[in-house]
Amino acid sequence: MEVRELVRRVLPGRSRLQRADEHKIVFAEYAAGLAAAGLSSTYRPRPWPVERAVAEAYERLVYVYKAVEAIAGNAARLPFVMKDGEDVVEDHPLYRILNKQANPIETGRQFRKRLAAQVLLSKRGAFVEVTRSRGGDVVRMDLLPPGRTFPVPGTGQDLISHYEVIRADGSRQPIPVENVRWFREPHPVDPFSGVTPLEAAGLSVELDFFSRLYNVAFLKNDARPGGVLAINGEMDPDDMDRIESKFGKGAAEAGKMTVIAGDVSYVDLATRPRDMAYETTSQTAKTEILTAFGVPESVIGYAAERTYSNADAELYAFWTITMPVMLDLLATGFDDDSSDDLLPGFDVSGVEVLQRAEKARREEARSEYDMGLITIDEYREVAGRDPIDMPRTRALWLPSGKTLVATSEADQKTLDEEAAAKVPPALQDNMAQPGDQPPGQEDAQGAGSPPDQPAEPDQPATPPQPPARKDHPARAGTARPVLRLVRPTETKQAGDRESQPDLQHRDKVEATLAAVLTATAVRLIERTASRLASPKARKGTRHWVAEYPVDTRVGTKALDAGTVVDAGRWQEEAEQAAHPVIQAAAAVAAAGLVEDLAPGVDVPLVLGPVVAGVVGMVGSAAAEQAERLRRLVVTADQAGASIDDIVQAVRDQKGALPGWADRLAVQAATAVIGGARDVAAQALAATGLVVDKEWRSRRDEQVRLTHRAADGQSQPVGEFFHVGTALLRYPGDPAGPPGEVYNCRCWAAHRCRVSGRFVAPPEGMVTRFTRADREAAAAA
Structure with missing residues (x-):
């Protein structure tokens, strides 16, 4: 249509085309003119039947294709399952058809x-014809053509009378309702229709197509030349062809100048800013299309301008928002073909992103177990495993040394019986029961010391045991048992009898301690290496690897070695690991001495201070190792070593751990056995028996000179051994100087006599302690 004719029809009464600066067209008048010309400014979207959806969207627009492929492809990839509770039923016909072979030309997937x-492209929905055997089992499934299948409304209470399929020849084939499964996203007002994403994104689909079509036309030279050159005067065809040949045409010459006949003039038709709106239009249309389908851009394979965390969050949103709706729609559509007690669904256990919530729950439950808040059985239930249902798995394990706390009285009784079964036979009859009175508080007629018998000044009284609380079943009956040897009413007179420790038992204690300390130290060093390599330790230091051109997490501060190597934590974990071994060794050593020297004598043995002293010595040694490791980290960091080199240097320290653990185990074993026997000897001396002790060395090449000189030295119980210039209560005394205690393998032999005492040390003996010092040390 001529421009003048269009303007005349749009603007009646305007006989001539006026200049733009002479008259302004009002929009309301313009809209009225369009309506008078039969042109409407109101957009009425065309419907999207399945044929158009496939031809104009799925097969023509990349974003629609990728969105449908992402949803349908992932739905087909997941295994279809039939569950009876938590069990998967694999012999169901529906399971075989949807996973193996649906019909002769299609697999289940x-x-x-x-x-x-x-379902995503057809507004009417998808129709599945089910074929059954004579026995009523499903034998195959076929998809009916969605564009030529119609539900026929019924009468009365039957909403659908039957389905009709229009064949290629135009005939109609009716199919009973019970043989068709209708899948669709339900329409809010029309029960015989569905809803597809293209209904909401149809305008965006058309806009994206036309913007691309415009861009293709623009690239073709004649659609939009870069400029026009007009030549004055008439030219014969040969001259015109010769001049036009100087200028290229076609897509390869897009944007170049075009020559036409006329006055010599030039008009610049270069791209204007509004022509660049194609990029914005295409980006907006893409966003709207993918939003309608619920598929993030990174899921369809384009993750540019996204960090790993953003792409990961988009993937999680896709599997938790978009896919559950589609999977539930497909699974519930087969309810009529499954048994009433079976639940159809899809197995999503192979989708890694969906397992993170489950992993987070297990991690939380594991941390609660480590803090003693839940039992092993409760954790196993969270982890999806069957409970073990034993007293020890129903009990709470407190974090300090993994103390066992029962959650019922029956479990506490069972645990007490298990603990009693682990006590050596020589001590089983001597363990105080929860209802027994502490030593020194028995009835006067009982088998105990008379209440008016004073205790020795240097023998600490046994602290009374607090009664078990009655308000909480987990604390009932958990009072700590007291080691107590029963003495008959008649005191047995012992002749000259010597007791020395079982060296095989001592060697076992030493080997066990060495293994426990080595394993603990290796674990702590690995933890230190992991902390060094963690982002938290590297953040703000030169060891952070920049991920962006400007990364503020790169800094100049030094590594926080005090946090990476926590000396307090090293000490605590070493003490917790060594405490059970040291406590058991002390009990066996003390009981063995009493049984050797005065069998049947009733004496309370307070081994707590000895055990605490040796355990503290082990913890201090571990803290020294941590401090040495901390200095190593600081020195390497200041020297400019890389984080990998520092981590490797830390791990290299594991080679020296066995030697350190062996030496510390020798010192701890000597100290705990010597200290426990010394406590037992003093307890026997408090009953009136005379007990002497004698220093014994191993008498080999490794014995130091001072200990070799002390070999055979005898002292009454309560006095000190004179070893070099030091005074030691027993070999390995933690209160002694390191030069006389470190790596000591000696022991003390004890002798019980009817009467007699050793004389005081000779006058003039060189010692660092005065008599008052010795008396104060003996009282302590």
């Missing part, structure tokens, strides 16, 4: 992919 794609 191909069938399910086409089904999901039709």
